Amino acid sequence: MWMVNVRSSHGARRLALGMFALLLAVLFLFPGQSQGLLDILDGPVGQVVRLPLEAVSSLDQGISDMWQQYVSLQHVADENRRLRQEMEWLRGENSQLREAAAATQRLTSLLQFKEQALPSMVAAQVIGRDSSNRYKSVILNKGESDGIQKDMGVITPAGVVGRVVKTTGATSVVLLLTDPNNAIAGLIQRTRDEGIVEGVPQGRAKLKYIPMLSAVKEGDRVVTSGLVGGFPRGLAIGTITSIDREEGALFQTAELVPEVDVNRVEEVLVIQAPHGQTAETVARPEIGVQAQP
Amino acid sequence: MRKFLLYVGLVLLLVPLQTILLPHVAIWDIKPDLGLVVAALVGVLAGELEGLLVGLAIGWILNLYSAGDLWLNLVTTGGAGLFAGLLAKQVAEITPTILSIGLLLLSLAGGLVAVFSMMHATMSETWWMVRFVVVPQACFDAVVGAALLWLIEQRFAMPRFGMLDRYS
Numbered sequence: 001m002w003m004v005n006v007r008s009s010h011g012a013r014r015l016a017l018g019m020f021a022l023l024l025a026v027l028f029l030f031p032g033q034s035q036g037l038l039d040i041l042d043g044p045v046g047q048v049v050r051l052p053l054e055a056v057s058s059l060d061q062g063i064s065d066m067w068q069q070y071v072s073l074q075h076v077a078d079e080n081r082r083l084r085q086e087m088e089w090l091r092g093e094n095s096q097l098r099e100a101a102a103a104t105q106r107l108t109s110l111l112q113f114k115e116q117a118l119p120s121m122v123a124a125q126v127i128g129r130d131s132s133n134r135y136k137s138v139i140l141n142k143g144e145s146d147g148i149q150k151d152m153g154v155i156t157p158a159g160v161v162g163r164v165v166k167t168t169g170a171t172s173v174v175l176l177l178t179d180p181n182n183a184i185a186g187l188i189q190r191t192r193d194e195g196i197v198e199g200v201p202q203g204r205a206k207l208k209y210i211p212m213l214s215a216v217k218e219g220d221r222v223v224t225s226g227l228v229g230g231f232p233r234g235l236a237i238g239t240i241t242s243i244d245r246e247e248g249a250l251f252q253t254a255e256l257v258p259e260v261d262v263n264r265v266e267e268v269l270v271i272q273a274p275h276g277q278t279a280e281t282v283a284r285p286e287i288g289v290q291a292q293p
Numbered sequence: 294m295r296k297f298l299l300y301v302g303l304v305l306l307l308v309p310l311q312t313i314l315l316p317h318v319a320i321w322d323i324k325p326d327l328g329l330v331v332a333a334l335v336g337v338l339a340g341e342l343e344g345l346l347v348g349l350a351i352g353w354i355l356n357l358y359s360a361g362d363l364w365l366n367l368v369t370t371g372g373a374g375l376f377a378g379l380l381a382k383q384v385a386e387i388t389p390t391i392l393s394i395g396l397l398l399l400s401l402a403g404g405l406v407a408v409f410s411m412m413h414a415t416m417s418e419t420w421w422m423v424r425f426v427v428v429p430q431a432c433f434d435a436v437v438g439a440a441l442l443w444l445i446e447q448r449f450a451m452p453r454f455g456m457l458d459r460y461s
């Protein structure tokens with residue numbers, strides 16, 4: 001029987017207040033050390049929490065599959081899924097071809113050019129969403145034990161999803177492209193102007209720091225620049241829908257619609273090494289083999 | 294020992310509830326913060342010390358599954374347990390309505406701290422988050438907390454916590 005104790009002594013009150021004050025002091029005076037101390041415990045605790053998390057996740061997935069396959073129109077759902085997958089592959093391929101075409105134009109004067117190396121990737125499944133409403137992130141069913149580390153890029157065949165910001169032994173947290181705390185180096189595919197892609201709270205993204213002399217226009221596609229971060233060059237980020245040119249400003253800012261609907265993403269690929277493998281074949285069949293979560 | 298195991302079970306159950314199941318019942322993409330609600334309820338029912346400790350444990354574990362900063366989760370959830378326990382002693386009778394008002398204030402305070410600690414957000418983005426994330430979530434937390442307290446009262450046939458209980 002649950003017992004209710006509302007008669008906490010003054011000693012307990014003082015102890016609680018003292019502990020809270022001490023905690024605040026430690027967190028603000030020694031942020032790195034306190035974080036490091038708790039990081040040591042994150043691994044074992046993550047393994048313990050993995051059990052209920054996977055149990056509920058498989059139950060959730062089972063119910064979701066049953067709903068989609070038996071309660072909804074089965075054939076339509078299957079066909080829709082197949083077409084969506086195909087569309088994502090085609091989008092990814094289309095983006096790569098556009099990038100290749102742009103590169104060809106720029107490099108016609110050269111007799112030889114390097115082929116773009118394929119990144120090495122690991123497939124993962126989205127099992128949950130951020131435990132708070134203030135951050136836009138998803139939880140993956142793979143973690144440090146699968147070789148996933150902080151700052152690795154996360155994509156689908158259609159384009160960029162986000163980057164890993166936290167890992168435990170069994171899971172990892174991916175900060176989505178649409179979160180205001182995320183920043184990814186981007187490149188306007190047509191004009192080759194670079195900028196930084198950041199999320200906005202309303203669920204879209206913006207490309208900042210575009211030079212004022214850039215001839216960017218609505219409908220231009222933005223891809224990863226590959227200069228910094230865990231992404232290779234040429235992955236689709238989004239399409240520009242509006243441009244903000246303020247008089248007297250040093251840079252232009254453009255609003256983007258992300259290529260991937262990050263709110264509905266279910267399976268992703270985590271880029272372990274952006275320029276890890278060299279391969280002469282196109283990514284599609286290779287990624288298809290690895291993409292089984 | 295039994296209580297300790299109950300708290301451990303509660304904390305472990307909260308993670309899949311908050312990260313996997315609650316997104317399905319989110320309204321306008323806003324889901325209640327069960328960690329905050331549970332910490333506050335423990336604070337009210339079991340005192341400020343247990344509220345603080347359980348709140349800290351919940352804040353830490355849930356932070357493993359959030360992109361947010363550790364200190365923020367520890368301070369907001371642990372603080373919710375502590376202050377709920379302290380505030381519960383200042384009112385004549387703890388009813389679901391009283392609890393919902395307390396939770397609304399605690400959730401608002403935690404949300405505002407979190408939003409204003411975001412370095413990259415512009416003023417308009419901050420204001421948007423306050424209007425469309427912090428305030429709705431505080432309302433959601435208040436309703437869920439009141440409903441949970443009412444259910445606990447019904448299930449365990451607990452008397453209302455009046456002044457006499459605390460000072461006799």
